[in-house]
Amino acid sequence: xxxxxxQITRENVTSEQKLQIIQGAxxxxxNILNKDPEATFVVIEEVDTDNWGxxxxxxxxxxxxxxxxxxxxxxxxxx
Amino acid sequence: xxxxxxQITRENVTSEQKLQIIQGAxxxxxNILNKDPEATFVVIEEVDTDNWGxxxxxxxxxxxxxxxxxxxxxxxxxx
Amino acid sequence: xxxxxxQITRENVTSEQKLQIIQGAxxxxxNILNKDPEATFVVIEEVDTDNWGxxxxxxxxxxxxxxxxxxxxxxxxxx
Amino acid sequence: xxxxxxQITRENVTSEQKLQIIQGAxxxxxNILNKDPEATFVVIEEVDTDNWGxxxxxxxxxxxxxxxxxxxxxxxxxx
Amino acid sequence: xxxxxxQITRENVTSEQKLQIIQGAxxxxxNILNKDPEATFVVIEEVDTDNWGxxxxxxxxxxxxxxxxxxxxxxxxxx
Amino acid sequence: xxxxxxQITRENVTSEQKLQIIQGAxxxxxNILNKDPEATFVVIEEVDTDNWGxxxxxxxxxxxxxxxxxxxxxxxxxx
Numbered sequence: 206x207x208x209x210x211x212q213i214t215r216e217n218v219t220s221e222q223k224l225q226i227i228q229g230a231x232x233x234x235x236n237i238l239n240k241d242p243e244a245t246f247v248v249i250e251e252v253d254t255d256n257w258g259x260x261x262x263x264x265x266x267x268x269x270x271x272x273x274x275x276x277x278x279x280x281x282x283x284x
Numbered sequence: 285x286x287x288x289x290x291q292i293t294r295e296n297v298t299s300e301q302k303l304q305i306i307q308g309a310x311x312x313x314x315n316i317l318n319k320d321p322e323a324t325f326v327v328i329e330e331v332d333t334d335n336w337g338x339x340x341x342x343x344x345x346x347x348x349x350x351x352x353x354x355x356x357x358x359x360x361x362x363x
Numbered sequence: 364x365x366x367x368x369x370q371i372t373r374e375n376v377t378s379e380q381k382l383q384i385i386q387g388a389x390x391x392x393x394n395i396l397n398k399d400p401e402a403t404f405v406v407i408e409e410v411d412t413d414n415w416g417x418x419x420x421x422x423x424x425x426x427x428x429x430x431x432x433x434x435x436x437x438x439x440x441x442x
Numbered sequence: 443x444x445x446x447x448x449q450i451t452r453e454n455v456t457s458e459q460k461l462q463i464i465q466g467a468x469x470x471x472x473n474i475l476n477k478d479p480e481a482t483f484v485v486i487e488e489v490d491t492d493n494w495g496x497x498x499x500x501x502x503x504x505x506x507x508x509x510x511x512x513x514x515x516x517x518x519x520x521x
Numbered sequence: 522x523x524x525x526x527x528q529i530t531r532e533n534v535t536s537e538q539k540l541q542i543i544q545g546a547x548x549x550x551x552n553i554l555n556k557d558p559e560a561t562f563v564v565i566e567e568v569d570t571d572n573w574g575x576x577x578x579x580x581x582x583x584x585x586x587x588x589x590x591x592x593x594x595x596x597x598x599x600x
Numbered sequence: 601x602x603x604x605x606x607q608i609t610r611e612n613v614t615s616e617q618k619l620q621i622i623q624g625a626x627x628x629x630x631n632i633l634n635k636d637p638e639a640t641f642v643v644i645e646e647v648d649t650d651n652w653g654x655x656x657x658x659x660x661x662x663x664x665x666x667x668x669x670x671x672x673x674x675x676x677x678x679x
Binding site for chain 6: 443444449455481496
């Protein structure tokens with residue numbers, strides 16, 4: 206009777222990816238613990254990047270910095 | 285000081301039904317455990333059917349299959 | 364496919380009380396939302412009173428104060 | 443490796459307030475438990491006032507009553 | 522920055538099985554969502570069978586019935 | 601009406617540290633969101649290091665490696 210909660214940031218996760226997570230997590234319970242898949246719930250919770258903090262910073266800010274670093278790296282690439 | 289979380293699929297649950305869940309769950313705490321209702325929180329979390337999996341399948345898919353089975357059963361009913 | 368989590372302080376809750384909570388919460392889902400009881404999970408989480416805070420205070424401390432107040436009230440009762 | 447979940451009602455919490463919560467909760471883990479901020483997640487979950495119950499009542503109803511009481515108090519203020 | 526909570530009944534899950542769950546769940550996040558494994562938390566919560574209800578019944582009771590059914594089936598096997 | 605869950609590894613957290621977490625988290629809600637402390641719950645959940653995974657590894661293993669690295673560093677210190 207497992208209940209699995211997958212909490213991730215809301216960043217364009219597709220329905221197909223959600224299905225893969227649900228299938229994969231259910232398989233883990235069946236293969237490792239011999240659980241009944243019918244009695245295995247997987248719940249995916251998507252959280253706005255403003256509402257998720259890491260290292261005392263919103264993920265929104267982290268993503269901006271990562272995007273800027275990437276842009277800079279590309280601008281500085283030797284041609 | 286109970287905290288009750290009710291996690292369900294987001295399928296047109298009305299505000300009146302939510303109130304009934306809140307009242308019912310609070311009553312359980314008062315009647316069974318003698319808890320103070322003022323210190324009883326009930327939180328209802330609604331989850332998109334794409335984000336809830338059972339038996340390795342999204343509830344969206346399960347609902348479609350159930351709707352089709354129902355339609356088929358009605359079409360085959362003797363007149 | 365409801366998942367209900369009941370989080371309470373660990374204060375001598377009996378197995379019979381747990382069963383009543385499980386039955387009551389399941390009945391709410393069946394009666395209010397027409398859910399399938401077979402697909403209704405109820406999970407009771409008991410939390411040490413040292414680990415639960417209300418109003419910035421551990422429940423352990425709150426319980427001590429409540430017990431002392433009760434003792435005092437009884438001592439002061441007219442005979 | 444702390445994971446902190448802050449569940450509050452969805453009542454116009456600003457991004458700046460969210461950042462303050464994330465910073466404050468992370469600081470608690472660093473200062474009290476000597477945890478690594480890089481490995482500290484803070485997740486803020488906002489819940490509709492219809493979905494949060496206290497004392498067997500929806501917060502939506504509680505807020506209406508509080509607003510009416512406030513209006514009445516102001517109307518009755520001596521000039 | 523995924524956070525995955527795996528809630529299961531406390532029924533002799535070994536440390537090796539826990540590691541497999543942790544590895545498997547982390548791999549799902551890396552392979553499906555391209556997440557950083559360093560920022561992927563997996564938390565396994567084991568719940569006493571008395572505290573987990575399905576279909577309005579404690580898992581403790583369900584397990585007893587399953588064990589008796591198995592014993593009966595074996596006793597009735599043709600020799 | 602905030603509910604705050606602090607999930608950490610079970611590694612000798614003292615009752616005094618728990619109180620500090622409860623006070624600190626409650627203060628955040630009061631100071632940042634103007635919440636009523638009486639209606640603020642803080643729940644600390646301690647998780648065995650075998651049950652917490654980071655980067656696909658149990659924290660138990662991570663702690664052993666950290667302890668060995670520390671011992672090695674001390675052995676190699678110039679006298």
